[in-house]
Amino acid sequence: MSELKQQHLVIIGSGIAGVAAAEAARKENEDLKISLVSSDQYLPYYRLRLAEVLAKPEQADKLFLHDSDWYADRRINLLLDSDVASLDPQAKTLTLQNGQSMSYDKLVMAAGSKSRLPRVEGQDRPGTFTLWTLADAKEMSDAIDQEGMKSCVVIGGGLLGLEAGWQLHQRGLKVTILERGERLMVNQLNQEASELLEDYIASLGIELLTNADTASIDGEGEDGRVTGLSLKDGRKVACDAVLLSIGVLANTELAQEAGLSIGRRIKVDREMKTSAPDIYAAGDVCEVDEEGYWFGLWSISMGQGKVAGTNAAGGFTTFDKVIPPYIVNTMGTRIVSQGKGIKDEDSDYRREVSKDAEAHKYKCLAYKDDVLTGFILIGEPSKDMVSLQKELNK
Numbered sequence: 001m002s003e004l005k006q007q008h009l010v011i012i013g014s015g016i017a018g019v020a021a022a023e024a025a026r027k028e029n030e031d032l033k034i035s036l037v038s039s040d041q042y043l044p045y046y047r048l049r050l051a052e053v054l055a056k057p058e059q060a061d062k063l064f065l066h067d068s069d070w071y072a073d074r075r076i077n078l079l080l081d082s083d084v085a086s087l088d089p090q091a092k093t094l095t096l097q098n099g100q101s102m103s104y105d106k107l108v109m110a111a112g113s114k115s116r117l118p119r120v121e122g123q124d125r126p127g128t129f130t131l132w133t134l135a136d137a138k139e140m141s142d143a144i145d146q147e148g149m150k151s152c153v154v155i156g157g158g159l160l161g162l163e164a165g166w167q168l169h170q171r172g173l174k175v176t177i178l179e180r181g182e183r184l185m186v187n188q189l190n191q192e193a194s195e196l197l198e199d200y201i202a203s204l205g206i207e208l209l210t211n212a213d214t215a216s217i218d219g220e221g222e223d224g225r226v227t228g229l230s231l232k233d234g235r236k237v238a239c240d241a242v243l244l245s246i247g248v249l250a251n252t253e254l255a256q257e258a259g260l261s262i263g264r265r266i267k268v269d270r271e272m273k274t275s276a277p278d279i280y281a282a283g284d285v286c287e288v289d290e291e292g293y294w295f296g297l298w299s300i301s302m303g304q305g306k307v308a309g310t311n312a313a314g315g316f317t318t319f320d321k322v323i324p325p326y327i328v329n330t331m332g333t334r335i336v337s338q339g340k341g342i343k344d345e346d347s348d349y350r351r352e353v354s355k356d357a358e359a360h361k362y363k364c365l366a367y368k369d370d371v372l373t374g375f376i377l378i379g380e381p382s383k384d385m386v387s388l389q390k391e392l393n394k
Contacts, residue, residue: 006031006032006033007029007031007033007106008032008033008034008103008104008105008106009032009033009035009104009105009108009312010037010094010104011034011035011108011110011309012107012109013037013038013039013110013111013112014036014038014040014043014044015112015283015301016047016283016301016305017110017112017282017285017301017304017305018044018108018283018305019036020282020301020302020303020306020309021108021110021280021282021306021309022034022036022074023306024305024306024308024309024310025309025310025312026074026075028310028314028315029315032314033075033077034077035076035102035104036076036077036078037079037094037096037102038080038081039081039082039084039111040080040081040135041081042064042135043067043080044064044066045064045065046063046065047298050063050132050134050136050137051131051137051166053134054131054141054164054171055168055170055171057138060134060138063134079096082096082098083096084254086254086257087255087258089259092107094107104278105278106278106312106313107279107280107312108272108280108282108305108308108309108312109255109266109274109279109280109281109282110301111251111285112250112283112284113132113249113284114132114248114249115136115248115249116246116247116248116249117244118155118244120214120217121215121216121217122216122217122218122219122229123244125217125219125224125225125226126219126223126225126226127242128226128241129243129244130244130245131160131243140243144171144241149240149241150173150240151173151174151239151241152165152168152175152176152240152242153175153176153177153178153237153239153242153243154175154176155178155214155229155242155243156246157181157184157185158246158247159330161246162184162330163328163330163331164245165177166204169206173241174207176237176239177201177206177208178214178237179208179210179211180211180212182210182211183210184197184208188326188376189376190342190364191344192355192362192364193362193364193376196355196360196362196378197335198210199360200331200333200360200379203360206331209231212231213231214230214231215231215232218230226241227240250264250266250285251285252265255285258276260275261274261275263287264292265284265285265286265292265294266281266286267286268280268282268286268287269288270288270319270321271316271319272288272307272308274286278312280308280312281308282308282309283300283301283304284301288321295323295324299324303319304319307319323338325337325338325385333360333378334377334379335377336376336377336378336380336385337376338374338375338388338389338392339366339373339375341367341373342366342376348368349367350366351364351365351366351367352367353365359379360379361378361380362377363375363377363380364376375388
């Protein structure tokens with residue numbers, strides 16, 4: 001009797017979704033051949049802590065999820081610095097940029113996202129940076145010393161922009177954060193909470209400009225190096241560097257060219273199956289079910305990776321769609337937002353608010369028929385968040 005052919009699972013992407021898929025697949029099937037293909041030159045790392053490298057360059061070596069032995073011990077073939085050029089779902093093959101061809105029996109697409117770049121004049125000037133990979137973080141961190149940077153403008157007041165601004169402030173740079181909207185975190189906080197957060201940021205010595213729509217990144221000299229930027233309303237901000245942090249775009253090009261069903265991201269069901277046979281997707285690159293469930297959170301990507309890896313390895317499980325809390329730990333404080341009724345326009349809810357402006361603490365509890373429906377916490381103890389989540393999930 002001839003031996004059965006060893007099944008080959010290929011995973012594209014080394015973010016937490018890809019690593020979780022590989023680990024889950026190995027737990028499900030000891031005999032499976034697993035290849036993890038990564039466009040990144042470094043071992044998989046904890047992306048949420050990348051900004052720490054801006055303040056402390058030595059942190060770069062502390063961000064790796066596992067050492068190389070971890071992958072070897074689990075017989076996970078890790079191919080670093082390997083971009084996938086094309087995918088053929090019918091032939092079940094993929095081709096790398098170096099021309100190498102790989103066949104698969106099952107495939108997990110977990111290629112994540114890339115930085116969204118604004119369309120503004122001067123965005124390619126020397127002194128302009130993005131922060132989405134470890135290479136990005138190292139490049140900017142090295143440039144701070146090598147080029148004698150003293151000030152930086154961060155375009156984008158979201159989670160990543162706030163954390164990057166904080167770490168650059170810790171490094172000793174004068175930091176200005178630009179928020180295009182009328183206030184910070186408009187989707188997570190009410191007006192009062194936003195104002196308290198903005199006051200707190202100002203108290204740290206970080207400048208925040210709202211309604212700040214960038215017209216151009218300005219420069220001078222032979223190389224056109226950054227000297228500042230101009231806003232559409234005429235305001236100008238001087239700086240040595242600009243960090244672009246206005247959000248991310250899912251890496252769906254490969255799936256789209258291969259003919260998979262795409263919405264804003266790769267469409268999958270709760271088993272993380274795509275529209276193509278034997279192809280799964282997980283993490284930032286995909287959206288679940290017809291309503292397009294997506295949150296772009298580490299915990300969500302990890303959970304989806306586990307489901308995709310388990311199912312691709314021959315097991316069966318489904319992804320439990322939940323609405324997670326929005327948590328920001330930055331600038332020496334914590335911001336948590338979860339549930340309904342917490343926004344100014346939610347007139348059908350009763351809200352209880354307590355705040356300490358001097359201590360920069362804020363608590364908003366929303367109720368409907370005396371049942372907790374949502375809350376906002378700024379600077380409050382972790383135990384408050386845990387107890388409120390328990391009450392919210394009753």
